Amino acid sequence: MDLSPELSSMAEALVATNDQLLALYDLSSVSTNSLDEDATVDEILTRSVELLSCDSILVSTNESEHFNGDRSTRQLLDNQPEGLDRSCLAIVQTTNAFGSEAELRALRQKSPFTTGDRKLLSAVLQTALGAIHNSRLHRQSVRQAIVAHDHKTAARVAQLVLPEAPPALPGLEWFARSDPAQAAGGDFFTYAVVDDILHFAVGDVSGKGVAAAMMMTTATTAANASFRDRGCDGPADRLELVSEWTYDHLTNANMFTTLLLGSYRPEDGQLLLSNAGHSPVYVLRQGEPVPSEAHVPPVGVLPITGPDQVECFLAEGDALIVGSDGMVEQESPSDEWFGEDRFTALLSELSHKEAGHIGAALFAEVDDFSDGRSANDDRTLVVIQRKTPTVKQADELTIKADHESLRKIKPWLLTFLSEVPEQELGRIELAVHELTNNCVDHASIADGVVALTGQIEGDTVVIGVKDSGVEFNEAEVTSPDPDVPQVRGYGLMIIEQLADELSYSRQGEHNLWQVTFNRNHHLDGS
Template identity: 35%
Template sequence: MHAAAALIRATIAELDSTQAALAEALIASQDRLLAVKALAQVNVRRVGSDGFLDVLLDQALALTGASQILLFDAGAVLASRGVVTDVDGHIEIVREVIAASPRGALVTTAGDRAIVGNLDPDDGGRRHIAFFRPAARPFSTTDLPLVEAISAALGVRLALAQLHRRELEQAVVEREHQLASALAQSAITVDPPRSPAVDLFARTVPASLTGGDFFVFGRADGVLWFAVGDVAGKGLPAAMLMTRAVAACRVAFLGHPSPSVPDVFARIEDELYAHLDDAGLFITLVVGAVEESSRTVSMVNAGHSPVVLVRDGYAAPVRSSVPPLGVLRGRVPEVCSVTLGVSDRLVVGTDGLVEQAGPDSELFGYDRFDELCRSSSRLTPAGIGAEVFATLADFASGTAASDDATLVVVASAEATR
């Protein structure tokens, strides 16, 4: 009887001990789960701060009971937390594991003293993390789920931090583009000069922050100069070349008071050719001079379109006679000369007008543009400009412009009085 009672008491004590151990394990497990949750919920406002990564790794160090954590990016140590005597040895262990399995999941190595895992196996496998413990307290299979959860949480938070950095970098780039756009547009946002002989309209609408279209005017000794150009390409390189082209045109206009359009064109080409050749770009360009006493317009067209002369109810294109600037140097251009009558209109645009797409991806096209110039030819240059941009906006129906759009209209002043 006494033996049976003793056995029962021993069994109850063992059950109590087992229950206590289970309760302790459950509490520890719950604590770890809460700690992992806390790791995953590190204040997002700290993303990108100097101490953000240290906070994450310190929490992971405490959760896993590791003596050291190493974070690798493309095989190089990005961060290290904890204290250990053989850092170089640990680094070599991790690099051997990465070399053997660069995109592998958690790998236990070094006599179970280390666990190495890939933080982004679906994104090229650049970042790895390694947890080290002392030899007297190696990792066990029960530690793997916890390390896996911590690694996943770290991967998410690091991805958020990387995204935050990219957004900041993009914001800086966009700000620089805005400043560059303002500077570039300031080079051309000058009202056309007033002339007793001709009436002018000019407007450019960049498709993005920085554009390559431009127009330039100059006036000296009874000669009104104008140029309309389009730098191939977009963004900052096109904008920089555009501002240089504007400056080259203005210098050439001031240096040639007599209406020698080929000489002015040659001077502009000499100034820009080397820069265009280095950049691998070109500029389509129309250069013209209006003799105010006779209202005679002389033009050189270097690969530019659309250029339309509306006369007697017909819209006739002014063809190019030389390639764009930057393609072939030193070609002698033909000069197109016309004397503007009361009903004549010279319309010079850029390809962003004719290449505007509609909702069905159909382009506005040259035929529509020519007809629009013809049908609006009774209007003043400002009226033609308003009609062209309004018609294009209706045609686009909200479709974004793929290129800059520029328009210059020249007419006899008699027609607008």
């Protein structure tokens, strides 16, 4: 019996199977090399056309088509005319895991497709679909990363509208903090000091996320603008104005904002409040938390005209406490609310503490209560407390008007500024040294001495420098050109950058300079 034809046929089949395995390996390596859909699928089809000696291959999905091979055969694949030998045409269809349909058509006019070829074409289609899927997933993850990055940036920019430094106004202790529940928050606070009166606003825009944060910046800007509006005669006028400015904007966005507007006058402790739906608001008077109710619904619900305002006078140590609902509505792991009772009980306990202590303790209590449960809402707290500034007067220092005597300035500053951080003391010393040095160098002092006075009022340090020299003439001072190094003229330039205020007056036969430093500023020593 002659077995050679069967052996030959088996050998051919084995070779064909082996070729197909090698072809599959080749294809699979293509798909991992790139995440670009067009480039990857084109590469797969190019190799497949070569491996199977096809005229052309067309892969179609719901969203794209990829063709490779002899362009003149594209029409045959598209139209499949009646005269076309069907054995030379292979059509493979599949549905992927996401329900998308895909089809591969291949044409090889010189020889019919075998069963093995058709299986290999099926593998080609799966490989191409895998590459398309990977590429789309990659594109989607890149898009998501861009959106997430944009959200984060928008949130960060929105939070920048909240003031960081406390108001520079003697007669009050200030605490303010806002923690957004997500990256972006709708809570806000802002203030401005105009004519020695503190104007402030605390609010909570409905909703969360970037939309709330964007609207929060609008409300903050409107409140800031109202503080400067000379036509307003108190928080109620300002509330009406803010409502007028933002009502349409809020309504169009289907949002609203609670808003407490107020003013505090340290001179006599007068506190005025006009409240559009904001809570919790308490006035701590003589250790007793007294709630302050809303006068009108939140801004954006209805137009606000002629809202009321309430007036009270804070005594020494009394404080206004303005929270946001995120402070009282925080839930514990056992679904219990923090609640206003707990909030007011804490206020009573903390009533004799300073504003900073009250604020920090309230945040800590709410945080402890949550016991690791994420914040339900943004948490914001502002505390404004009446505190008469303590005035500390330093002994006057009189020194000879010479360079060596300038060395006595630092030990003198330390007699009343010993608690000031070293870097801040450094900037005060340099500015006072430069000011006194200017007197020594330029004033032709008649009695040969310079007198220095020092005073601390709250967070403000005021140093006076007095001499009996010739009158200072500002016209004789030329500011140095920063691009041209010169051998004099830097003293005033340095003082103006280090101090918060510098003033000069001529009093009788004396020059009197006064330099002021606000200790909340320039803490970086710059």
